[in-house]
Amino acid sequence: DTAVSQTPKYLVTQMGNDKSIKCEQNLGHDTMYWYKQDSKKFLKIMFSYNNKELIINETVPNRFSPKSPDKAHLNLHINSLELGDSAVYFCASRVGGREETQYFGPGTRLLVL
């Protein structure tokens, strides 16, 4: 039983294309996140959703847009992909309240050519 799942695991695409990454959690958590991990393994938060409401929007380009159809899903759509977008993107979820533990998905490895 996968707690946080992401699709696809690998994504290779051309510069300028539009792509989406899907994330689903079956933990019943209230808060979901998108992180970007660069080649130096630095993990940086991009977005956070709490009960379908965007509550954090870090300084990421507006080519990136999170979409949450329901509490269990948080998808990431990227327009006009650039070479610098190549990274590993992680989805995570947290139960909410004062509980800090975040549960991460397996990651999506994006390579922009």
Next chain:
Amino acid sequence: TQLLEQSPQFLSIQEGENLTVYCNSSSVFSSLQWYRQEPGEGPVLLVTVVTGGEVKKLKRLTFQFGDARKDSSLHITAAQPGDTGLYLCAGAPGSGSARQLTFGSGTQLTVLP
């Protein structure tokens, strides 16, 4: 912006050796977490420390939260090849935030048989 610096960035040791990884900041955190990330996977929580001076043990791993809640350390005794991975510390801010974790720069540990 709260920053967490980890040291060392890379560590390669022989099986059976002891090691310590440090996580330092000039900011105060309400709690601090340690995650381990294995290749091709997302980070997985090892421990959360919440009280200044707190020490927690997880088998051969000992975690300590600094008295001022600005720093933490992870000590591994008699390291094994299975301990190999990327170790990430993550700090949770005080109250009034959206519970956004700040991740450290990571320590890549390799334990050689």
